[in-house]
Amino acid sequence: MPRILMERSGEMEVFARVVQDGGFSAAARNLDITPSAVSKLIARLEMRLGTRLLVRTTRALTLTEEGEAYHHAALRILQELNDADQEAAGGAVRGRLRINTTIPFGTMFVAPAIPEFVARNPGLVVDLSFTDGIVDLVAEKTDVAIRMGNLPDSGLIARKLGQSRRVVCAARGYLTRKGVPETPADLEHHDCLTFNFRRARPSWPFRTDGRDLAQPVKGTIVVNNGETMKQMVLAGAGIARVGLFHVADEIATGQLVPLLEDYNPGDLELVHAIYVGGGPLPHRVRAFIEHMVQRLRDSPLLNGTS
Known part of the structure; x- marks a missing residue:
């Protein structure tokens, strides 16, 4: 039993990489292991769980319903493990921060704020995506999104940035x-x-x-x-x-x-930063939100009175 517990995070990481890269061979290249090793790990994971997670054909790899649920849980757990590592390392802001927002807001407010943020956090890679379409934060592996307008009910956590x-x-x-x-x-x-x-x-x-x-x-x-x-x-x-x-x-x-x-x-028109809840907020997300709060606090365009 202790051996299996030690291996679980590794299995989750391989599984998440297979889903992200869309196949065993691509995941193997990025993980620097053989495709057969990836296949054996996924087979062992499915055997331990007693259910199929992936359906493989010659053209595509598809998640089963159980695979979708396990994938979402695995991403959350892996993120918490990374956050624990950061906490132990003194709470350094590092890693890749994926940000999504609308084209107008991103162009006017987010893009100009990023150089200073990166300069203050040199261990960070910022991945920006500007689109007016609504993205699924979990499916698109987005850490934080900035949304305009009233928010629908959801499991996401929101912090108001302006109006x-x-x-x-x-x-x-x-x-x-x-x-x-x-x-x-x-x-x-x-x-x-x-x-x-x-x-x-x-x-x-x-x-x-x-x-x-x-x-x-x-x-x-x-x-x-x-x-x-x-x-x-x-x-x-x-x-x-x-x-x-x-x-x-x-x-x-x-x-x-x-x-x-x-x-x-x-x-x-309300402006919120939103992110997935369910665990401690990653340092990189918290740092970015606080940075934007400071940048936008005195903006006459976002206090609703101009």
């Missing part, structure tokens, strides 16, 4: 051609740029005479990320509703004009 009010805006060229909407109802006669996210609203919220209303909007262009949205509205393709932080500079320079501000409901 930005939203603004309806358009380019002067578009308004010259199409006219300036004076009330939310006027948007029925305008090209409104919208997102194709599943969570995107088919209408925009406004407030009039103390009452909230949802104004249906439509247009000929839908996009999947905020950066494309900004380029479309700057090009005069229509009217957009976005977080003010994303277009504040363009409004300040007059490239974009805020619209229907008297009807702005004052709703906020």
Whole structure:
């Protein structure tokens, strides 16, 4: 029994590497062992557990339902083992930190903050991924993500980093051609740029005479990320509703004009750092979140009042 306990972490590491690399041969190369050794370790693991974890064909390697569950648990346990090693070594911030966030927020706030963070933590490798699509933190092996908007219920842990009010805006060229909407109802006669996210609203919220209303909007262009949205509205393709932080500079320079501000409901786009719970927070994740808190604390674009 003691021998098996000592071998479990090694089996987990080999199994996780096979899943990550998509095959026995690739995992063997990265682990510097033979493919037959990998095969024997996986077979021994499946025999000990009494269930099949992987289905192998000539073209692909697929996790069984039991394999999916074991893989998630193995990743968590291996992370805790790494954290224990770091704790024993004095809590040094080291290893690979995988960060995911939206393209606008990543470009404006995260990327500029990384050089200083890396300089302070030379033992760290930062792996950045900017996309407006929602990623599965466990499946994509992401340590921390920064999300815009209200968060759905989940097992993830969140820490608020800031907030930005939203603004309806358009380019002067578009308004010259199409006219300036004076009330939310006027948007029925305008090209409104919208997102194709599943969570995107088919209408925009406004407030009039103390009452909230949802104004249906439509247009000929839908996009999947905020950066494309900004380029479309700057090009005069229509009217957009976005977080003010994303277009504040363009409004300040007059490239974009805020619209229907008297009807702005004052709703906020919240910004959170989120990560997987269930164990001690890795030092590298904690250090990054604290770094971003310090960087964003005094930003007028993220206090919801600008």
